[in-house]
Amino acid sequence: MIDLRWFEPAALDAAPPEFEGMAELRNAHSRLFDGDFASLTTARKIFAGAQSPEFRSFFCLAVEGGSVIGWAGLDFPLRENLSLAISFGSVAPEHRRRGVGTALLDASLDRVRAEGRTEVQFWGRLPLEALTISPEGSLPLPETSLRVRLDDPSVSFLTRHGATPGICERESAVDLQGNPTLDQFMTTTPAAAPEGYTLTTFAGPVPKGLLGPVADLLSSFSADLPSGELEWEEEVWTPERVQEMDAQTTARGITPVTSVVLEASTGRGAAYSRVTRQEQTPHRADQGITMVLKEHRGHGLGALVKRANTEFILREWPEVRRIYTDNADQNTHMLRINEAMGFRRSGVALGWKLPL
Numbered sequence: 001m002i003d004l005r006w007f008e009p010a011a012l013d014a015a016p017p018e019f020e021g022m023a024e025l026r027n028a029h030s031r032l033f034d035g036d037f038a039s040l041t042t043a044r045k046i047f048a049g050a051q052s053p054e055f056r057s058f059f060c061l062a063v064e065g066g067s068v069i070g071w072a073g074l075d076f077p078l079r080e081n082l083s084l085a086i087s088f089g090s091v092a093p094e095h096r097r098r099g100v101g102t103a104l105l106d107a108s109l110d111r112v113r114a115e116g117r118t119e120v121q122f123w124g125r126l127p128l129e130a131l132t133i134s135p136e137g138s139l140p141l142p143e144t145s146l147r148v149r150l151d152d153p154s155v156s157f158l159t160r161h162g163a164t165p166g167i168c169e170r171e172s173a174v175d176l177q178g179n180p181t182l183d184q185f186m187t188t189t190p191a192a193a194p195e196g197y198t199l200t201t202f203a204g205p206v207p208k209g210l211l212g213p214v215a216d217l218l219s220s221f222s223a224d225l226p227s228g229e230l231e232w233e234e235e236v237w238t239p240e241r242v243q244e245m246d247a248q249t250t251a252r253g254i255t256p257v258t259s260v261v262l263e264a265s266t267g268r269g270a271a272y273s274r275v276t277r278q279e280q281t282p283h284r285a286d287q288g289i290t291m292v293l294k295e296h297r298g299h300g301l302g303a304l305v306k307r308a309n310t311e312f313i314l315r316e317w318p319e320v321r322r323i324y325t326d327n328a329d330q331n332t333h334m335l336r337i338n339e340a341m342g343f344r345r346s347g348v349a350l351g352w353k354l355p356l
């Protein structure tokens, strides 16, 4: 018999034993995509991540004979986007096509309705082969000429349940060693900020003096981010919210390196880029947000902050062999810098929407 068990980590003192099984499922799924470079999680990290003040988080676990065979996570944003729920999940490959995914989805949708939210956004990863340009047996993706094959399990599953693709994100990776494209980028991109700007690179939490500019940059980023056909409201970041994000990052065993460019005359933020590394996977780093404020674009600040973080990583974190990132497929400016750095497309992530 399959038992569906709900957990709200914020209401618990510690991770329940079932979270070990969920961590194993998630790690096996990540290894399918990234092999030895998979981003690995643990019960403790999942538990810590679900204590964020940004979201109210729930997990529904499908348990059979004492083993976790499927999971679904639900995040309800608490600051903005109050009509949305964000969902992730998977079913162990050997237990698919038995209705476990549908049972988890139905239970999740009941909870979304009970919380009074009116739209669910699902996120899932797909292999590159799931993309096609042929109209046969495929679905169009928003804002790109690429299509996605209906025979991919997640595509057929979510389509059958009424969801539609809202955005196609390109996943890419760059190898740091023996990569002539990256070497060329590091040599030809200026290391210092252009006249009128200052550059600071730091590991760990944002220093006090930069909290205001970083909060302003993150607020602008949320307004500018290409979100395809997915709704995403503008976020209002304050210095306190930045500190909360840093505390969460530390609690999850994640270390960031961040580069910030300020406009020298005003001390205001102009550009920002953050890369993180997790303690269990020291050979992998993940590129997070990079942004340049609209009025400061065209001065090479995007390449400057990315170069500065990469230089830090090569010097201070020599174990890192590969950096991963994802970008909206229509984000041409960011993709151009990434391609110059030697990032190559490695996979696809799709954001889906299901209005209730």
Ligand SMILES: CC(C)(COP(=O)(O)OP(=O)(O)OC[C@H]1O[C@@H](n2cnc3c(N)ncnc32)[C@H](O)[C@@H]1OP(=O)(O)O)[C@@H](O)C(=O)NCCC(=O)NCCS
Binding pocket: 087, 088, 089, 090, 091, 092, 095, 096, 097, 098, 099, 100, 101, 102, 103, 122, 123, 124, 125, 151, 152, 153, 154, 156, 157, 158, 160
């Ligand atoms: C998508 C996923 C959760 C489906 O789980 P599941 O337990 O196999 O789902 P169900 O058994 O309830 O399938 C329901 C329907 O989805 C469709 N479907 C699911 N897998 C399919 C496949 N491989 N090929 C074609 N249709 C498929 C079918 O219509 C199926 O009904 P049927 O078996 O009666 O034909 C699972 O394949 C998975 O974990 N994939 C990887 C993670 C992921 O992409 N998650 C979704 C984004 S959050």
